[in-house]
Amino acid sequence: MxxxxxxxxxxxxxxxxxxxxxxxxxxxxxxxxxxxxxxxxxxxxxxxxxxxxxxxxxxxxxxxxxxxxxxxxxxxxxxxxxxxxxxxxxxxxxxxxxxxxxxxxxxxxxxxxxxxxxxxxxxxxxxxxxxxxxxxxxxxxxxxxxxxxxxxxxxxxxxxxxxxxxxxxxxxxxxxxxxxxxxxxxxxxxxxxxxxxxxxxxxxxxxxxxxxxxxxxxxxxxxxxxxxxxxAHLDGINHVFVHASADPAMAETIVVNAKMRRTGICGAMETLLIDRDYPRAADLIAALAATGCEVRGDDAARALAPDIAPAAKSDWDTEYLEAIASVAIVDGLDGALAHIARHGSHHTDAIVAEDATVAERFLGEVDSAIVLWNASTQFADGGEFGLGAEIGIATGRLHARGPxxxxxxxxxxxxxxxxxxxxx
Amino acid sequence: MxxxxxxxxxxxxxxxxxxxxxxxxxxxxxxxxxxxxxxxxxxxxxxxxxxxxxxxxxxxxxxxxxxxxxxxxxxxxxxxxxxxxxxxxxxxxxxxxxxxxxxxxxxxxxxxxxxxxxxxxxxxxxxxxxxxxxxxxxxxxxxxxxxxxxxxxxxxxxxxxxxxxxxxxxxxxxxxxxxxxxxxxxxxxxxxxxxxxxxxxxxxxxxxxxxxxxxxxxxxxxxxxxxxxxxAHLDGINHVFVHASADPAMAETIVVNAKMRRTGICGAMETLLIDRDYPRAADLIAALAATGCEVRGDDAARALAPDIAPAAKSDWDTEYLEAIASVAIVDGLDGALAHIARHGSHHTDAIVAEDATVAERFLGEVDSAIVLWNASTQFADGGEFGLGAEIGIATGRLHARGPxxxxxxxxxxxxxxxxxxxxx
Missing domain, CATH: 3.40.605.10 (Aldehyde Dehydrogenase; Chain A, domain 1)
Known part of the structure; x- marks a missing residue:
């Protein structure tokens, strides 16, 4: 040949x-x-x-x-x-x-x-x-x-x-x-x-x-x-926000899946945001760490889970694409919205919450191509969206967005x- | 002040x-x-x-x-x-x-x-x-x-x-x-x-x-x-194609309106294409010229209407935005399609025809943001399209097109x- x-x-x-x-x-x-x-x-x-x-x-x-x-x-x-x-x-x-x-x-x-x-x-x-x-x-x-x-x-x-x-x-x-x-x-x-x-x-x-x-x-x-x-999309710096009203079992399942099912895909979670009023934050961080994920937290997260590494400023803007996650404790929905607005890449962001009013505000106000309520970010995929295939996932603002x-x-x-x- | x-x-x-x-x-x-x-x-x-x-x-x-x-x-x-x-x-x-x-x-x-x-x-x-x-x-x-x-x-x-x-x-x-x-x-x-x-x-x-x-x-x-x-759109090099099957009275009304209603707008006709088999071509050219429009024709058009000026090669690619039109005699629908594909600016093109099969082929095959059958190109406007207003007319291929x-x-x-x- x-x-x-x-x-x-x-x-x-x-x-x-x-x-x-x-x-x-x-x-x-x-x-x-x-x-x-x-x-x-x-x-x-x-x-x-x-x-x-x-x-x-x-x-x-x-x-x-x-x-x-x-x-x-x-x-x-x-x-x-x-x-x-x-x-x-x-x-x-x-x-x-x-x-x-x-x-x-x-x-x-x-x-x-x-x-x-x-x-x-x-x-x-x-x-x-x-x-x-x-x-x-x-x-x-x-x-x-x-x-x-x-x-x-x-x-x-x-x-x-x-x-x-x-x-x-x-x-x-x-x-x-x-x-x-x-x-x-x-x-x-x-x-x-x-x-x-x-x-x-x-x-x-x-x-x-x-x-x-x-x-x-x-x-x-x-x-x-x-x-x-x-x-195209450049980054998938995707967040899962666990609201105070989240079902703890669901939160754990979704967070672990969003990060660990496949760490190298653009729909993987990179940053976990936990509501300061969520009562099971320490358990959630421990569950994620127990899967073999390296967890890097802010001061408030480390106060709850002293074994995790400290997050550097750059962690909030990093698409790891491996078994590493950053974790921040935020002040309710508004804290999560502010964090995502500042650090997100407009790809896929999810909320875990039982409170429908809070969830709908998240879905409305997060400015990303894909926003999910009570579902893993790993679903960001044309096949999963019923499109049968995909040429790619777009995070631009014009023409087509998402899968x-x-x-x-x-x-x-x-x-x-x-x-x-x-x-x- | x-x-x-x-x-x-x-x-x-x-x-x-x-x-x-x-x-x-x-x-x-x-x-x-x-x-x-x-x-x-x-x-x-x-x-x-x-x-x-x-x-x-x-x-x-x-x-x-x-x-x-x-x-x-x-x-x-x-x-x-x-x-x-x-x-x-x-x-x-x-x-x-x-x-x-x-x-x-x-x-x-x-x-x-x-x-x-x-x-x-x-x-x-x-x-x-x-x-x-x-x-x-x-x-x-x-x-x-x-x-x-x-x-x-x-x-x-x-x-x-x-x-x-x-x-x-x-x-x-x-x-x-x-x-x-x-x-x-x-x-x-x-x-x-x-x-x-x-x-x-x-x-x-x-x-x-x-x-x-x-x-x-x-x-x-x-x-x-x-x-x-x-x-945006850069040019509105718009064509009206008068097919052999066109109603002569309608053809004349549409052609005159498309060129002369307002000559300075982007929806104005710049080039008239006449089917070689259209029986009333000389009358149509004369009617357009009688409105005060300067008509520049190819050899075949000038054979029918010897008084008009000869078109230069550049005329087919010119948006006059004034009372000037170029006229070409083309070989049926295929001749019109080829001319528009070569010289059009993907803005607005129209066909005048009674033959619905021919018209539908024109509507399907002309690659412009707006294609019209038996209507004046001057309708290219958000208000006329029922949009109530317009921020502009787009001839790009992505996102929004037309008004x-x-x-x-x-x-x-x-x-x-x-x-x-x-x-x-």
Whole structure:
């Protein structure tokens, strides 16, 4: 198998050329029926299954190179494909074919005084750029979500997964062709030159929206450089606030789950806020510590639980993504709201309370993409939200927020049907 | 009356300080009931009426300075306020109080398998920046739309309207205070230093969305420099396509209205596309020319109407905003679609046709924020669309498109109400 060759090509010209093809494909995709898109997705899933051997062989090259380069075991695990993982990738693509197609949906209709029948109808955004790191399954996931929502996609994967991505992309294109869909609907940037990422981020008019998928470094770079809209979250500094009225058993279960179920996901709790009037604070901190979590508290928390470490000022602004939590004692709901307003990252915050008035104020006033009452922050996930999948979780304030799947990859147009109206 | 003094202050620090106050005010506004916001708007309208003398006196200073500076009569007219115009400004603010409040609206609800009751609820965006030119009524219009949708606003008007804007802003603040709303909800940048605009455009985390209101130069600068999302349109290169099946009387009425009702608005037709098979093309061109419109045609159009001027290549990409139109003869629907895809600006495009199949293809395939069938492009307006007002018309692909009023100034959050769920 040939390894990729970085030919000398101006990255702006390269991305512009990919974009021109993608724009034409997007025009065709936007006109497809739901049945056509589903046929395409099913063919893409079938092609991945059929290319299992090629994909695994390509992945073996990436794995060998990655081992030589001394990548961490966590990175090697993210990169590694197995027959099961290839099957799961194909299943994921096929699943998108079962989701509700948002394109063509009428958002609302009105007939204003001028008598023109107006409707707002969902349409695809156009050309989506995906910039991602080592997980090769993103190649299939992201492509499927874009095709399912009628968008063309330009994929730019990590250099360590280049062979795997090429093999998966080849299968996806084969599936598109089998179904009679334009092959240019899913394009893979054919160079690992980092300047190509810059060209994608600068691609106004070429790429309509960029979705970064990967670590904080990648997301921060994309947000800093992008001249096109970005759908992303940088941090998940998520809080669970245990109110005085909380059921102690529920509080313990939710706090332990929110922190410890999986510590590395963006929906994990990082800071526990306990109401000064909550009577079982010491027990709650002890229960969290007993799971193996390192707990770092403020003075009031350490007065209740002297064994925990002191929290530094920076702890309140830290996304640990590991078995560490900060704990602060706050003055009721207002103390919790003030802490979250100051330190939160607008991702996911939860309250545990039996008092519905307090809970509703929390849900209303916490300015985050996802706010939860009596449920673990670990539910922040498109699958758990009934979306069937997700292209990512967004903490920006415009367009789509929280878990984003097919609908978030659409926009709308106004359609007016008249009978000869002219404006007075 | 004192004229504004440009004190030496770092524009970034200035905008950050305004933004901090605005962010706090936005928090308070986000929690207001519809009734409270309406009370605020009505008080703002009353305060404008009460300040009529002060506003007119301030405007007289701006007008005198503008005349001294030799501004064009069109610019002087935009700047000029009269008792009628002040009353219209107050009425406009009061009208916003009658519109449906989008904040708090449940977009959809679902209870996925985990049993958490999920709803998506509209919330204000936060802090909106408005950058505008000579019309002082934008100060009141934009502030009212932002308050009506629960957003704080930072206003940056043109230097030629500085005294008028200050007087209107003072009235708006008085109204806010009268109604018990935070005065910092509507802020006016207290300097005409152009660097303040740059600081607003760079204000990530300070300003959530910028709306430029003014000429193409302003919009282009804002789009080029902004690091925050921009809601705007640059061009309105709008087309009317007259299909072979069009009713000739309707075609003539719509084409003349679309071009000539008001030539200077963004919804005006700039290019007329006539189907080669439309039998009355010569009459249509003659009718348009007879209104005093300068018509510039391609060779095929000139073969039908030899008196018209030849169109240059640049004509197809020109927004005249005056009594000039370009005319091209195209090969049916596909020719029209290709022309619009190449030269359109995604604003408003219309088809005149009796053939519903052709019309529906046009509505589906033209990639513009507004597409119309048998109606004049001059209807591109929030008031005509039943929105009651508009903050602007957007041709971007994300968030809101077409005429944008209160709903386009909101986003949503996910609210989950559980009963102790933790994730498996």
């Amino acid at each position: 040939a390894t990729i060759v970085d030919v000398e090509i101006d990255p702006t010209a390269l991305i512009a050329a990919l974009g021109r093809h993608a724009r034409i494909a997007a025009g065709a995709l936007g006109r497809l029926s739901t049945a056509d898109k589903r046929r395409g997705l099913i063919a893409m899933a079938r092609a991945i299954r059929g290319a299992e051997a090629a994909i695994l062989a390509a992945n073996a090259i990436d794995m060998a190179n990655a081992e030589k380069a001394g990548l961490s075991s966590a990175m090697l695990d993210r990169l590694n494909l197995t027959p099961d993982r290839v099957a799961a990738m194909a299943d994921g693509v096929a699943t998108i074919a079962t989701l509700k197609d948002p394109v063509g949906e009428t958002i609302d209709e009105t007939v204003p005084a001028n008598g023109i029948h107006l409707s707002r109808v969902r349409v695809p955004i156009g050309v989506i750029g995906i910039i991602y790191e080592s997980r090769p399954n993103v190649t299939a996931d992201a492509a499927a979500l874009c095709i399912g929502s009628g968008n063309a996609v330009i994929l730019r994967g990590g250099s360590e997964a280049v062979e795997s991505n090429r093999a998966i992309h080849a299968a996806l294109v084969e599936g598109l062709k089998d179904a009679g869909l334009p092959a240019e609907a899913v394009q893979l940037v054919p160079t690992t030159d980092r300047a190509a990422v810059g060209a994608m981020l600068a691609g106004e008019g070429v790429i309509d929206m960029v979705v970064p998928r990967g670590g904080k470094g990648l997301v921060a770079r994309v947000q800093a450089e992008a001249r096109v809209p970005v759908l 984003v799947a097919l609908e978030g990859l659409t926009t709308y147009k106004w359609i007016g049907r008249g009978t000869g109206q002219v404006r007075a | 004192a004229t504004i003094v440009d004190v030496e202050i770092d524009p970034t620090a200035l905008i950050a300080a305004l933004g901090r106050h605005a962010r706090i005010a936005a928090g308070a506004l986000g929690r207001l009931s519809t009734a409270d916001k309406r009370r605020g708007l009505i008080a703002m309208a009353r305060a404008i009426r009460g300040a009529e003398a002060a506003i007119l006196a301030a405007n007289a200073i701006d007008m005198a300075n503008a005349e001294k500076a030799g501004l064009s009569s069109a610019m002087l007219d935009r700047l000029n306020l009269t008792p009628d115009r002040v009353a219209a400004m107050a009425d406009g603010v009061a009208t916003i109080a009658t519109l449906k409040d989008p904040v708090g609206e449940t977009i959809d609800e679902t209870v996925p398998a985990n049993g958490i009751h999920l709803s998506r609820v509209r919330v204000p965006i936060g802090v909106i920046g408005i950058i505008y030119e000579s019309r002082p009524n934008v100060t009141a219009d934009a502030a009212a739309l932002c308050i009506g949708s629960g957003n704080a606003v930072i206003l940056r008007g043109g230097s030629e309207a500085v005294e008028s804007n200050r007087a209107i802003h003072a009235a708006l603040v008085e109204g806010l205070k009268d109604a018990g709303l935070p005065a910092e909800a509507v802020q006016l940048v207290p300097t005409t230093d152009r660097a303040a605009v740059g600081a607003m455009l760079a204000g990530e985390g300070v300003i959530d969305m910028v709306v430029p209101r003014g000429g193409k130069g302003l919009v282009a600068r804002v789009q080029a420099e902004a690091r925050v999302p921009v809601l 944008v009023a209160l709903e386009g100034l909101t986003t949503y959050k996910w609210i989950g109400r559980g009963t102790g769920q933790v994730r498996a």
